[in-house]
Structures are given as structure tokens and as C-alpha cells.
Amino acid sequence: MTREPPGCRRVNSLMLYTLRSITSHRSSHPERCATSSQDAFRAFHPDLEFVGKFLKPLLIGELAPEEPSQDHGKNSKIIEDFRALKKTAEDMNLFKTNHVFFLLLLAHIIALESIAWFTVFYFGNGWIPTLITAFVLATSQAQAGWLQHDYGHLSVYRKPKWNHLVHKFVIGHLKGASANWWNHRHFQHHAKPNIFHKDPDVNMLHVFVLGEWQPIEYGKKKLKYLPYNHQHEYFFLIGPPLLIPMYFQYQNMMTMIVHKNWVDLAWAISYYIRFFVTYVPFYGILGTLLFLNFIRFLESHWFVWVTQMNHIVMEIDQEAYRDWFSSQLTATCNVEQSFFNDWFSGHLNFQIEHHLFPTMPRHNLHKIAPLVKSLCAKHGIEYQEKPLLRALLDIIRSLKKSGKLWLDAYLHK
Template sequence: MGRGAELTGPGAGSPAVFTWEEVQRHSHRGDQWLVIDRKVYNVTQWAKRHPGGFRLIQHYAGEDATEAFTAFHRDVKFVQKFLKPLLIGELAADEPSQDNNKNAAVAADFRALLTQVQSEGMFEAQPWFFCLYLGHILLLEVGAWLLLLLWGTGWGPTLLSIILLTIVQAQASWLQHDLGHLSVFKRSRWNHIGQRFIIGHLKGASAMWWNHRHFQHHAKPNIFSKDPDINMVKVLVVGTVQPVEYGIKKIKFMPYHHQHKYFFLVGPPLIIPIVFHIQAMYITITRKNWEDLAWALTFYIRYLLCFVPLYGVLGSLAFITFVRFLESHWFVWVTQMNHLPMDIDHEKHQDWLSMQLQATCNVEQSAFNDWFSGHLNFQIEHHLFPTMPRHNYHKVAPLVKALCEKHGIVYQKKSLTTAIVDVFWSLKNSGELWLDAYLHK
């Protein structure tokens, strides 16, 4: 049965030893092991209570999760106390530290880089940066309401208020994104409160829903069945693999060779006002997450109190719907320009650096691009160091680029215009691949 057959467990004599083959057998929802720093953990029961969601752990079941574990947990020593009861053994001495196709040299160099940037204080947030950022969001929101109060609800003030509130919603998305990644405060409790204030009170959504969804994206970006951001619900086919698979199987839920056209009707305008809000509320209620529901309700109560006296109930609903419509366009282009034109495939079991660089690209730095994207123009650095405060991305970027050059890993950087246009071309190319496979294979 192998060297791990007699499982002794922690504190019961010498630790059990396992081969990678044995670990990889435990990769199912009801039986999940993973490896961190050569230690083997049975996380089957813990997955249900994992703050990042059970799917995040499930995506690494049967694998080495060292790099992902280090990337997601700002205070690794603190988290170790939760791991200790789950320890069941370790890898056999003659087993490599990396599994599958993970490059040991790349992993070692990236770990050295991580140690370097930690020692240089790049994971320390500047409170003034985030205070100013929140300040400009609150100022714009108050300004939008006062504008209507003082100048009336004519077309001019209404349109200007809609623009201001669209900026508020988009910029609040980027700020709650920072808080969700624990990159603002050292103490997770303050990140917890701050994120729920931003996404709940300022946006009317659920922090838990966003965290569980978004962390999966970071853990396995652009990987089918593991990254929810590329789950296009059969409306779109993406990348170069899925279109051919759909074509060969004669799958045609939509006329995919026209997807680069109808994307403008179903993608940017509908993601936030329809898909995300329905999904967020459904998950919040079905999972009985009453805290997030309470925070979200404060947004709607505040909004109705401020705008119903000005526009009435139907007018207020139309007003916020239009704001959501515009915000959705902003959100979709910013989040997709870094990922959709990149490699999208099934699981390849790559090391952290290689996996993230194949799925992400950067957009050139400028004051406008930084503000417009919430520093997600540094998508590569954000994916490699998800808990790093965004104001330090430009500092670590040259170090990441040098490491990529050393190992021959492509580090892509585009102009904002090129990145946005590439979303269109990638959808067009995918649609053509589907049509060719559908007709001829």
C-alpha cells in the first residue's frame, strides 16, 4: 500500500511519510489532502470552515499548495496554528518538493524574491494613501447628492450626478478589492469591517460572496472549472482550447462566431446590474450570511432615503439602474483586459510564477491608468503578491520582470487601448476557432 499506509498522525510517534502518488489520490471533495512545505495535511473537514471558501482548498487537493498558501496568508505563522491539528505526515525524503509540472528552479527563485520584498517592507500599507482614496470616494458621493439638492433634478444635474456616482461605484470596487486581499490593515478584523463598509454600505453587495469567488480566480486564474471569471455560462467560448472542444462536440448554445458582436450586449452592460447582484443576494440568503445582508440593506435604505424624495420610487430605481449599467462597463473592461486575451486552458499544474504570468498581463503605468483601474494595470504583480498594497506594485515590477527574463517567461505589458481592443479580438478569434471545428471536424 505504500509508505503512508500506516498513518500515525501528529503526536503518535514518528510521522507518517507519503509519496506524491499517495497524496494525489486524495483530491476529491469528500477526501482532500494537500502539501505545504513538504508537510501533508488532511483538510477534508477544515475545507467546510475555510474563510476563503471550500472550493479554494478543493482546487489544490492532492497538490503542493505551498506557493498559494504563502501568497494568500499575510501572517503565515498565525495561520500555522490552524494547520497543526490537520497534520498527518510529510513527504518521503526522496520525494521532490514540487509536484507535477512545477519548475523547482522557478519556485525557488520566486520564493527568494518574496523574501526580499518582504524584508524591504513592500507588504506594509501606507494609511494615508487609502484614507485619501476613501475620502475622494465619499466626497464624490456627497457631491452627487448635494448637486441634485441644490440645482434640482433637471437633465443636466441628473446626468452629472449619474457620472459622479458611477465613479464612486467603480472606485469603491477597487478599494474593497484592496480590503478583501488584506492589503490595507495589518489586522484582519479591520479589513473585515472596512470591506463590509465599502462593498456592503457603499455598493450593496456581499463581501463573503466576492471573497469566495475572487480568491478562486487568484488561486487558479484562467483555468476551466476552477476560475469562476471564465465561466461564461455557455454564452461565450474563450481561449483557444474551449472553442475547439465545443466545435468538435457540435455544441452550439449560441452563434459563437458572432460573440465578439453580442458581447457588447450581454457582457459589459449586464454583469453587475443583473448577474452579480442576483448571484450575490442569492448566495447571501441561501447561506444565511446575515451580517453581509445587513450591510447590503444599509446601502438600499440610505439610497432610498436620499433619492426617493427627489425622484420618487420608480425614478430612483431607474437612476441607480443606469449608474449600475455604466459602472458595469467600466468594471468589465478593466477586469477582462488583463485576462481574457491571455492563455485559457485546463489545469496544467504549473508553479505559481508560470501559472500567473500565462494568465495575466499588465497595462502601462500612468496617473490615469493607475486611477482608472485601481492599480490593476499592474495585474501581474497583483496576482503574484495578492496581499501587497497596490501603491507598491510599481516598486516590485522591475524585480518581477527580471525574474521572468531569467527563466524565459513572457512578461506582457500593453497600452490601455491595445488591452481593451485585444478583448474584442480574442473573442473574435475564439469564435472563428469554434466555427471551423464545428463545420469541419
């Protein structure tokens, strides 16, 4: 038996809401929030009363009873149980931040950058000190990437404005990237994970085909931009090495310039000024530029493998209009907990819990995991958790499987 969640038939002027949100930065997900009663809206916004002030004047009305709803297939019992689970998490204070935890994360990033500079300062700019410095800086960049993710999700401070401010500092000054660019991409991913045409993370620009539906569609239409039956092989040459130094770095700069995100651009420039001032004395301008891109190259491998092990191996398909809980479990999986796995992935090894509760501080995700498992067992939903090595290998297996589906459809359908 299914029924609609209360309030899900309200309609707001989202275009106006989006415009106001972009200028005020009050809401993280304007394009996804038609009503504050939806689980997605509740998941993204820790202060519902505050955000509700911006929605109220934009209310147009409610759909007439005879109007069709996209919520007809959602299981009301799962929705009810998930909301009870979130209430339990709130009662357990799992949305409360341990600020020392995040200060230590920031401190260890700064320490890594200091060690990198000291290495080349003390030992010189030979090949061995340079390689050591590059790996240390790539580590600091990866860890800064996980840290900006925390602030971007408003999971550190109670007031959104403080999260936004520190987010710009970490992603801008420590990484040279745009907070607005990240927000726009990442929030769409969270709202509709692994959904074609809605999740930008599965838009592979015809370089790869993912899941089961897309390769078959490409095969039927005789689309062959690349030999997809070999994508599990050329992934090593195109995916991890090039995503950050080529695609993300270019897209970041173009987004800030085209959309006139001057504040983000100023933060990003401060990173590049700091980097060049620090390393030009050792490598010169051209050498420092090459050094920077080598660090991006190393970081890109880390980023791609960690982010893809939780999603690319799961169902990737068109919109199925599932309830919030089911849609996140279908698109995400976990990696087993250990001190190294937590640090290496920025606690994104708890991807399921993070997607269900994106504003929950990452140090509490392991505490809610047993309750999520119980809810999955109750409703017969698979909760996937695997060792780190298997999770990484599954990326290649998934690409190989999709490539075979494409080849079969291309040749025989």
C-alpha cells in the same frame, strides 16, 4: 531539472479546515491550502504563523514516496528564485501600508457621493443633472469596488480582522454587495487564474467561448448555444451592460439569502436604505430604482473592460500544474503605468504583480515590477505590458479569434 518544493506532499483535512475557516473567517483561501509551504498559501496569508495554528491539528499525514505528485512538472529553479524575490520584497518593506493613501481613496469616494447628491439637490432632477449625478455615482461605485478589493486581499492592515471588518463596510455599505460572495469567487480566481472548472471568472455560462481549447471542444461537440463566431459583436450588448445590474446583483442577493449570510445582508441593506432615503425625495420609489440600475449599468461597463483586459486575452485552458510564478504570468498581463491608468483601474494595470503578491498594498506594486521583469527575462517567460487602448481592443480581438476557432471546429471537425 525539477524537484518538489519541501512539504508539498502533506495532506490536511480540508473539509474540516474549510468549515472552521468559514465560521471563523481566519483564512482567506481554505479550499486551496493544503500546506503552508506552498507558494499559493504564502501569497494569500500574510500571517503564516497565525494561520498555521489552524492547520496543525488538521494534518492527516504525508503522501508515501511512491504516490504520484502533481508537482512533477514544476521548475525548482523558478520556485527558488521567486521565493528569493518575495524575500527581497519583504526586505524592501513593500508589504508595508501607507495608510494615508487608503484614507485618501476612501475620502475621494465619499466626496464623489457628496458631489452627486449636491448636484441633484441644487440643480434639480432634470435630465442633465440626473445624468451628471449618475456618472459621478458610477465613478464612486467603481472606485469603491477597487477599494474593497484592497481590504478583501488583506493588503491594508496587518491584522486580518481589521481588513475583514472594513471590507464588509466598503463592499456592503458603500456598494450593497456581499463580502463572502466576493471572497468565494475572487480567491478561486487568484488561486487558479484562467483555468476551466477552477476559475469562476472564465465560466461564461455558454454565452462566450474563451481561449483556444474551449471553442474547439464546443465545435467538435456541435455545441451552439449562441452564434459564437459573432461573440465579439454581441459582447457589447451582453457583457459590459448586463454583468453587474443583472447577473452579479442577482447572484449577490441569492447567495446571501441561501447561505444565510445575515451580516453581509445587513450591510447590503444599509446601502439600499441609504440610497433610497437620499434619492426618493427627488425621483420617487420607482424612479430611484431605475436610477440605481442605470448607475449599475454604467459601472458594469467600467468593471468589465478593466477586469477583462488583463485576463481574457491570455491563455485560458485546463489545469497544467505549473509553478505559482509561471501560472500567474501565463494568465495575466499588465497595462502601462500612468496616473490615469492607476486610478482608472485601481492599480490593476499591475495585474501581474498583484497576482504574484496579492497581499502587497497596491501603491507598492510598481516598485516590485522591475524585479519581476528581470526574473521573467532570466527564465525566458514573457512579461506582457501594453497601452490601455490596445489592452481594451485586445478583448475584442481575443473573442473574435475564439469565435473563429469555434466555427472552424463546428463546420469541419
